[in-house]
Amino acid sequence: MRKDSPRRPFKRVLIANRGEIAVRIARTLREMDIESVAVFSDADSNAVHGQAADLAAPIGPAAASASYLNVSALIAAAKRTGAQAVHPGYGFLSESAVFARAVEEAGLTWIGPSPGTQELLGNKLAARRAVAAAEVPIVPGLMVAVDADDLPGPAAVDYPAMLKAAAGGGGRGMRRVDAPEQLAAALAGARREAAAAFGDPTIYLERLIEPARHVEVQLLGDRHGNLVCLGERDCSIQRRHQKLIEESPSPGVTPAIREELYASARRVAGTVDFQSAATVEFLLDADGSHYFLEMNTRLQVEHGVTELVTGLDLVAWQILVAAGEPLSAAVLEANPRGHAIEVRVYAEDPYAGFHPVAGTVTTWRLPSGPGVRVDEAVRPGVPLTPEYDPLLAKVMTQAPDRPAAVARLRRALDEMLVGGLQTDLGFHRWLVDHPGFASGAYDTGFVASHWGHGPELTAEEAALAALAAQQARLSDEASNGPMPRRSAGAAGSTRPGESAWARLAREEGLRR
Amino acid sequence: MTGPGAGYRTRVGGADGVETEPTSDWTFAWVDRVAGVARLRTGNRAVSVVVEGSGSEWFVTLRGRRIAVSVLSRREQLLAKAALGSRSGTGPVEVTATLPGLIVAVETTEGSDVAAGDPLLTIEAMKMQNEVRAPRAGRVAAIAVAAGQTVGTGQLLLRLE
Numbered sequence: 326m327r328k329d330s331p332r333r334p335f336k337r338v339l340i341a342n343r344g345e346i347a348v349r350i351a352r353t354l355r356e357m358d359i360e361s362v363a364v365f366s367d368a369d370s371n372a373v374h375g376q377a378a379d380l381a382a383p384i385g386p387a388a389a390s391a392s393y394l395n396v397s398a399l400i401a402a403a404k405r406t407g408a409q410a411v412h413p414g415y416g417f418l419s420e421s422a423v424f425a426r427a428v429e430e431a432g433l434t435w436i437g438p439s440p441g442t443q444e445l446l447g448n449k450l451a452a453r454r455a456v457a458a459a460e461v462p463i464v465p466g467l468m469v470a471v472d473a474d475d476l477p478g479p480a481a482v483d484y485p486a487m488l489k490a491a492a493g494g495g496g497r498g499m500r501r502v503d504a505p506e507q508l509a510a511a512l513a514g515a516r517r518e519a520a521a522a523f524g525d526p527t528i529y530l531e532r533l534i535e536p537a538r539h540v541e542v543q544l545l546g547d548r549h550g551n552l553v554c555l556g557e558r559d560c561s562i563q564r565r566h567q568k569l570i571e572e573s574p575s576p577g578v579t580p581a582i583r584e585e586l587y588a589s590a591r592r593v594a595g596t597v598d599f600q601s602a603a604t605v606e607f608l609l610d611a612d613g614s615h616y617f618l619e620m621n622t623r624l625q626v627e628h629g630v631t632e633l634v635t636g637l638d639l640v641a642w643q644i645l646v647a648a649g650e651p652l653s654a655a656v657l658e659a660n661p662r663g664h665a666i667e668v669r670v671y672a673e674d675p676y677a678g679f680h681p682v683a684g685t686v687t688t689w690r691l692p693s694g695p696g697v698r699v700d701e702a703v704r705p706g707v708p709l710t711p712e713y714d715p716l717l718a719k720v721m722t723q724a725p726d727r728p729a730a731v732a733r734l735r736r737a738l739d740e741m742l743v744g745g746l747q748t749d750l751g752f753h754r755w756l757v758d759h760p761g762f763a764s765g766a767y768d769t770g771f772v773a774s775h776w777g778h779g780p781e782l783t784a785e786e787a788a789l790a791a792l793a794a795q796q797a798r799l800s801d802e803a804s805n806g807p808m809p810r811r812s813a814g815a816a817g818s819t820r821p822g823e824s825a826w827a828r829l830a831r832e833e834g835l836r837r
Numbered sequence: 838m839t840g841p842g843a844g845y846r847t848r849v850g851g852a853d854g855v856e857t858e859p860t861s862d863w864t865f866a867w868v869d870r871v872a873g874v875a876r877l878r879t880g881n882r883a884v885s886v887v888v889e890g891s892g893s894e895w896f897v898t899l900r901g902r903r904i905a906v907s908v909l910s911r912r913e914q915l916l917a918k919a920a921l922g923s924r925s926g927t928g929p930v931e932v933t934a935t936l937p938g939l940i941v942a943v944e945t946t947e948g949s950d951v952a953a954g955d956p957l958l959t960i961e962a963m964k965m966q967n968e969v970r971a972p973r974a975g976r977v978a979a980i981a982v983a984a985g986q987t988v989g990t991g992q993l994l995l996r997l998e
Binding site: 676687688690738739740742743744745746747748749750751752753754755779782785786787788789790791792793794795796797798799800801 | 849855859860862863865868870873874875877884885886887888889890891893895897898899900901902903904906907
């Protein structure tokens with residue numbers, strides 16, 4: 326039993342998600358002595374997250390629309406397994422007011438901000454109006470949707486500008502517009518993308534803030550009016566408007582800026598009857614002025630960074646708050662300490678525009694040791710499921726200060742060995758050595774301006790790869806082919822010149 | 838490079854890649870083929886890499902970057918060169934022997950239409966049967982050799998147009 330929780334709030338909780346976040350939630354449930362129920366699609370019948378939970382319930386075909394986005398299948402699974410509450414994780418239905426309401430109407434507890442909050446802040450254009458009314462700075466631009474048949478005139482907004490989807494998220498439905506005459510074509514593309522991704526083609530128009538940092542404030546609130554800001558995260562290292570790295574605190578945020586961000590975040594939360602965990606995202610321009618972007622009414626992918634600097638378990642507090650517990654004094658007075666960084670390991674080729682890569686993870690060696698946290702749910706040898714997000718793992722490091730956290734991240738990345746496909750680890754390993762990252766003076770344009778398609782292979786790298794491959798082939802030939810060994814001697818090495826029979830005999834000898 | 842690797846040539850970027858001499862500044866410590874991990878050393882520094890593959894085709898993942906490497910024996914080099922050298926062009930193509938050997942089978946006839954990759958004839962060399970395939974689609978204009986005949990490197994085998 327947790328020391329900071331006076332009673333076990335639920336007997337059994339269903340996790341309406343998959344992959345690493347489902348595993349991460351199951352871990353907290355176990356620590357709280359709450360039984361966990363995983364759900365899985367036909368494609369995930371053997372997946373790691375199903376085995377991380379106490380119970381697992383099938384919810385339908387591989388396509389997310391038929392399983393992880395299927396409200397009735399999820400509610401039925403919760404009823405069938407006797408779950409008392411539902412945690413939605415992030416993505417999928419985590420910001421769906423429809424799902425949150427369906428959970429509550431089924432007599433279950435929704436672990437997250439209320440359906441009313443989801444409705445008010447889920448639409449970005451509506452949220453923009455609401456927070457502007459609460460005197461939170463917003464990006465200059467239009468307060469109404471862009472009408473395809475009656476385009477705003479050239480003076481309506483400063484160019485370059487940005488088209489954004491009202492129902493948006495994850496960078497989809499976004500288009501940069503450099504001049505008014507590009508607006509019509511960009512709008513058509515943005516509408517198509519938004520309709521396909523969210524079922525809602527509504528688009529709005531803002532001035533482009535550039536250069537800018539993407540900084541977000543973590544909020545935690547309870548049902549008794551308590552609200553705490555748990556530091557900020559800098560998510561400026563992005564590709565396709567999607568985050569690759571997050572760190573806390575932000576290298577670009579001074580104590581004075583932090584106070585302003587906190588004040589704005591509290592005002593945003595004040596526009597709704599806020600409880601549970603949420604994030605308020607801002608753009609920070611070169612002058613340190615901030616502009617509201619959106620509020621994410623759910624746990625974020627990068628919540629672990631905040632957990633590392635605060636020592637709090639955000640999922641545990643979401644659960645306690647959902648059960649009506651007040652935030653403890655320790656939470657309300659939490660003071661982030663030290664520095665934490667997260668890198669997202671995706672099955673993507675950073676040398677080919679970060680395009681998703683299909684395939685099977687073979688070698689899967691994870692970093693560990695002091696100050697390292699890895700959240701993942703990869704099963705090596707099993708082909709990746711193309712239906713779902715290509716996130717393989719989140720590698721986080723924590724240290725007393727930023728240089729130490731970066732050094733620790735470099736060490737962790739060197740320990741992490743992934744085979745079978747290209748991942749974005751090559752980008753991350755390059756990044757930790759880049760002076761622009763080391764200095765902390767980076768912005769959202771960093772990947773586009775400094776990485777492109779990555780550096781050319783150096784002569785030394787090529788010669789090292791040649792050495793490793795040539796020696797591996799020689800090793801195979803010395804042992805009559807790449808015969809898999811069950812037991813491994815000193816690091817499992819093949820002794821030069823040793824035949825397979827000799828090795829087998831040696832291993833037999835070891836076994837006796 | 839001398840020593841045990843002397844018989845092999847390495848191409849970084851795969852069979853079409855750049856011929857690369859394995860570094861002599863670093864030494865190879867060990868490989869665990871089951872785990873797919875190898876360790877390389879230089880002075881008092883060391884690095885672990887992922888090594889996967891077999892025969893001539895390998896992938897080495899170095900500091901997160903997955904690099905295709907071909908490790909070719911002399912015979913494989915000749916075959917790779919032949920495959921590479923005959924891939925382009927649209928005019929008449931002379932298919933020549935890339936290695937000395939014995940013609941054991943002729944699998945096409947004069948006047949036949951062939952597609953790229955179709956087997957044309959088989960040369961036995963170094964106790965291996967090596968299929969010679971059509972470098973591109975075309976018609977077999979002339980066959981210059983017959984089964985049972987010994988050929989030398991560079992000798993004309995057949996002409997495609």
